[in-house]
Amino acid sequence: VPDRLSREAAVAFDEASPLRDRRELFAIPAGKVYLTGNSLGAIPKHVPARMAEVVAQEWGEALISAWNTADWTQLPWRVAARIEPMIGAAPGTVHVGDSTSVTLFKTMVAAVNLRPGRDVIVVEPTTFPTDGYIAQGIARTFGKTVRWCDPADPAASLDDDVALLSLTHVDFRSGAMFDMAAVTAAAHDAGAVMLWDLCHSTGAVPVDLAASDADFAVGCTYKYLNGGPGSPAFGYVAPRLHDSIEQPITGWWGHARPFEMRRDYEPAAGVAQMTVGTPPVLALSALEAALEVFDGLSHDDVRDASLSLTDLFIALVEARLPGVLELITPREHAHRGSQVSWRHDQAYGIVQALIGRGVVGDFREPDVARFGFAPIYVTHADVYDAVEHLVQVLAHDEHLDAAYATKDAVT
Numbered sequence: 001v002p003d004r005l006s007r008e009a010a011v012a013f014d015e016a017s018p019l020r021d022r023r024e025l026f027a028i029p030a031g032k033v034y035l036t037g038n039s040l041g042a043i044p045k046h047v048p049a050r051m052a053e054v055v056a057q058e059w060g061e062a063l064i065s066a067w068n069t070a071d072w073t074q075l076p077w078r079v080a081a082r083i084e085p086m087i088g089a090a091p092g093t094v095h096v097g098d099s100t101s102v103t104l105f106k107t108m109v110a111a112v113n114l115r116p117g118r119d120v121i122v123v124e125p126t127t128f129p130t131d132g133y134i135a136q137g138i139a140r141t142f143g144k145t146v147r148w149c150d151p152a153d154p155a156a157s158l159d160d161d162v163a164l165l166s167l168t169h170v171d172f173r174s175g176a177m178f179d180m181a182a183v184t185a186a187a188h189d190a191g192a193v194m195l196w197d198l199c200h201s202t203g204a205v206p207v208d209l210a211a212s213d214a215d216f217a218v219g220c221t222y223k224y225l226n227g228g229p230g231s232p233a234f235g236y237v238a239p240r241l242h243d244s245i246e247q248p249i250t251g252w253w254g255h256a257r258p259f260e261m262r263r264d265y266e267p268a269a270g271v272a273q274m275t276v277g278t279p280p281v282l283a284l285s286a287l288e289a290a291l292e293v294f295d296g297l298s299h300d301d302v303r304d305a306s307l308s309l310t311d312l313f314i315a316l317v318e319a320r321l322p323g324v325l326e327l328i329t330p331r332e333h334a335h336r337g338s339q340v341s342w343r344h345d346q347a348y349g350i351v352q353a354l355i356g357r358g359v360v361g362d363f364r365e366p367d368v369a370r371f372g373f374a375p376i377y378v379t380h381a382d383v384y385d386a387v388e389h390l391v392q393v394l395a396h397d398e399h400l401d402a403a404y405a406t407k408d409a410v411t
């Protein structure tokens with residue numbers, strides 16, 4: 001029996017994994033250990049050919065007819081139907097098309113509109129910046145107030161003034177994960193509406209919006225869903241709210257009958273009223289194709305693989321570099337997403353030196369080295385190799401190289 005922390009054991013884990021055939025579906029350059037799927041997912045191998053086809057045949061030859069012949073009008077809904085089962089959303093509850101930030105804006109305003117007379121939006125100060133910025137913009141524009149909660153106890157910030165509690169399910173910096181059902185119940189007990197940002201969850205950790213009774217959710221598709229840089233975000237609205245929401249960007253694609261070209265706005269029924277303008281067909285086509293890699297996968301297998309990878313990474317770093325890096329990701333499975341983050345004074349240099357060796361993680365201010373584990377294509381052997389490189393970087397002081405004294409624009 002090989003040592004639990006040996007490379008042989010890692011390879012044996014990969015060979016026994018129910019996800020073992022999936023990595024082959026991705027075009028990951030040879031020799032690269034890609035631990036940034038929580039920022040930009042890898043590209044599935046079949047996506048370039050599909051894109052070439054869409055460009056040459058649908059756009060190139062069919063031109064405007066492709067709206068009908070290639071069913072471009074239904075493309076956002078086909079993508080939504082693929083995402084719904086991944087997040088415990090009933091059919092007809094998800095829309096896709098704008099950026100995460102714009103989808104957050106539409107959704108937060110729709111949420112706040114459900115609670116007239118309540119003026120507070122509660123957000124955790126550790127959230128991804130755009131979530132806080134959007135809440136602040138809404139507060140300025142609509143005469144609301146942002147209240148920052150303690151991420152360890154968001155419920156403590158709830159009272160009769162709170163219209164909306166908006167939280168990121170898995171924290172982008174630490175990888176800490178909220179208990180979705182418990183926090184949602186606390187928001188509802190206080191009479192508030194609950195919105196979850198699922199950017200760091202979808203495709204990597206189980207999410208059940210219906211069972212958690214969430215009101216709204218928003219998530220990007222370019223991380224664990226591998227939709228490509230800047231691919232369109234999705235939004236979720238609980239079906240019980242479809243008849244009472246009012247969203248602020250009343251564009252023509254959200255109209256009940258867009259091609260009647262009427263003067264006055266009339267919202268479409270159901271979740272379609274959350275849409276705004278012409279769908280980004282090329283981006284949606286890439287995303288639609290990319291989502292095929294999830295066909296037939298069990299959520300439990302994905303979660304098991306994610307925990308096994310992150311457990312191994314933590315165990316190897318702590319065994320081989322005791323006391324060198326400070327773990328800021330929760331050890332308890334129930335509170336951990338699919339990434340592992342470490343604090344170190346030279347975190348930026350460490351990440352850059354690793355990238356120089358083909359191990360791609362990223363850096364987040366002020367001193368965090370962040371490693372994402374997309375369970376569908378990261379292997380246990382990758383984890384072993386990443387830690388071996390980390391040991392070498394620190395042994396040879398590669399992280400102290402003068403080249404890393406100034407930071408690149410994207411870290």
Ligand SMILES: Cc1ncc(COP(=O)(O)O)c(C=O)c1O
Nearest residue numbers: 099100101128130168172199220
């Ligand atoms: C939690 C979270 N929300 C939102 C975003 C980004 O929003 P957008 O897609 O509009 O850039 C990110 C990006 O990393 C994120 O991590």
